[in-house]
Structure formats: structure tokens, C-alpha cells
Amino acid sequence: MSSKVEIREARGRADYDTCVSLQREVWGLSDLEITSAIQLIATVHAGGLLLVAEAPGEGIVGFSYGFAARSHGASHLHSDMLAVRPTWRGRGVGLRLKWAQRAATLARGLSLVTWTFDPMRAKNARLNLHHLGALARDFLPDLYGRTSSALHHGLATDRLLARWELASPRVKRLAASKPPRPREGPAIRINEVSRQAGLPVSSEPRRDLDAPLLVLEIPGDWDAVCRADRGLALEWQDVVRRAFKAAFARGYAAVDVRSLGPGRGAVYLLEGRPARRLSRRPSPPPASGRKTTRSTSRRRASRAGRRRGAPAGRGKR
Secondary structure, X not given: OHHHOEEEEOOOHHHHHHHHXXXXXXXXXXXXXXXXXXXXXXXXXXXXXXXXXXXXXXXXEEEEEEEEEEEOOXXXXXXXXXXXXXXXXXXXXXXXXXXXXXXXXXXXXXXXXXXXXXXOOHHHHHHHHXXXXXXXXXXXXXXXXXXXXXXXXXXXXXXXXXXXXXXXXXXXXXXXXXXXXXXXXXXEEOOOEEEEOOEEEEOOOOOOOOOOEEEEEEOOOHHHHHHHOHHHHHHHHHHHHHHHHHHHHOXXXXXXXXXXXXXXXXXXXXXXXXXXXOOOOOOOOOOOOOOOOOOOOOOOOOOXXXXXXXXXXXXXX
């Protein structure tokens, strides 16, 4: 049970060495791509944060690692890694590490944590957006390039940049173990998904939608798709990449992830403000001897350019 696990800050060299070993175990990275104990120690000394999850009789079974960052003139914490030993997954250890990270960050006078995550991994995306209350407005294509991790399947390392506003009403509600408020209104689908030979196949993404809520479906088991059909995995990455880029350029944000049920996929919920329209105002009374014509104008708020997020660490790899 995760309730028996102690979450604490890393203390001595043995803690840091264990975090190095966990990187190998969780991501299967080559030594050249692992953050060394010396680097972890130096970063923490300079203002970073390394929290470990320690289980009775088993030692450290997970950790979260973040470093001091600055963006748009404001300081925050960038969470570079969250790792949980495979035998301890599904027990709430990752969630406890993140909430402890929030508490420690707030205690330092900071109110924002960022990290990056793979948009194709439904379970991790749901942790980030649904359970923690983060949101994403930036898509970072092939952020790390090709890596040695088997989890990446030799594919492009596309990432979403999560923004965790620690003092926002939504995050405060989740921190108090209250369910998130449901999103109102119907949602329009960006893509349609069918199954062919037992695998999910997406339609072309619709990139010109203008509605308060949009839905983007992804596979429920990304590893299964990658192992079965590399070509299909590349097609899925292309669909998701184009969909997010178009939606973010139009001012949408990914605010939630919902599971469609066992054996099925998951959907991102993207929220945006509807196009603004000028309200109709009563015409002034006509002046003596003059005629007036009523006219109404309609304009849409435009958002120029695509938002670009600052490069950020490995972000859960």
C-alpha cells in the first residue's frame, strides 16, 4: 500500500545512486543518457528538488526530480523525471510524489511546476491532466530526438508541456481530494477511430473546428500499437501532432483526459473560448428629418502564430 511509503527529500549519496539505478530500470537508457548522481547532487544544491518514495523493507521505489527554472520573467520548478519501480506501479506512489512536490514547491514561494510528457501515453496523460489538474497549451515536436530507451520505440519524442498552476482553484480542489468539476456542453470530435485487424486507426484530424470543447482520441495501449505496426504508430503520431498544433494555434488548451473503457482508447478534452462576437446594441433614435439604417458587424478574435514552449528536460522521458 502506498500509505506505508514515506515521501522525503533525498539525503545522502546512497539515495542519489538509487535514483540512478531506477533510471536504468524504468527507462532502459544507456549510461550516456542517464542523469548521474553527481549531476543530481549539484542540481539539488543549486535549488533543485529530489524527492524519494521509500517503502519498508524495500528501500526507494520511486522518485521525482525537478530543477529551478525561469520562463517569461518568472521563476518556477521544472519537473524533469518521475519514476516508479514497475512492481510498484498502480499503487498511487507517483501521485503521492507529485502532491509532495507541490507542497515543497509552494513552501519555496513558487506557484508553478512544468514538465513534459508523451501525448500518446493515455495513462500518464490522465494522471497529469485529470488527477493533478495540469493543462497543456504547447506541443514540442521531437524534443529529445531519438533516444536509447526501449519505451520510445525508436520514434520521435514528441511532447506536451504541462503547466501545473499550484494555487489554481482546480488544483486546490483536487489537492483536497474533491472530484474535478465536469466540463459543460457537447464536445466535437477532431478525429474518428475505427479498428482494423484489432488495432485502432484514426481518420484525418479536423483542424478547422471552432467550438468550446473538442475531443481528440488516442490509443489506449500505445506500446501494443508500436510493437504490432510501426507504420501505424508513425501515422498516429502524425495525426496527434497536427491536431494539437492546430488546436493550440487557435487558442485551445488540453484540460482533461478520459478513458473510454477497458480495451478501448482515451480522449483528450480541449477547451477554448468561442469566437467573440460583437453584441447588438440598440440604434440611437433617428434625428429629425433623417433616416437611419441598422447594421450589425460580426468579427472573430484571431490568434496569430503558434505558441512555442521553451525546451525543458526529459520530462518523464
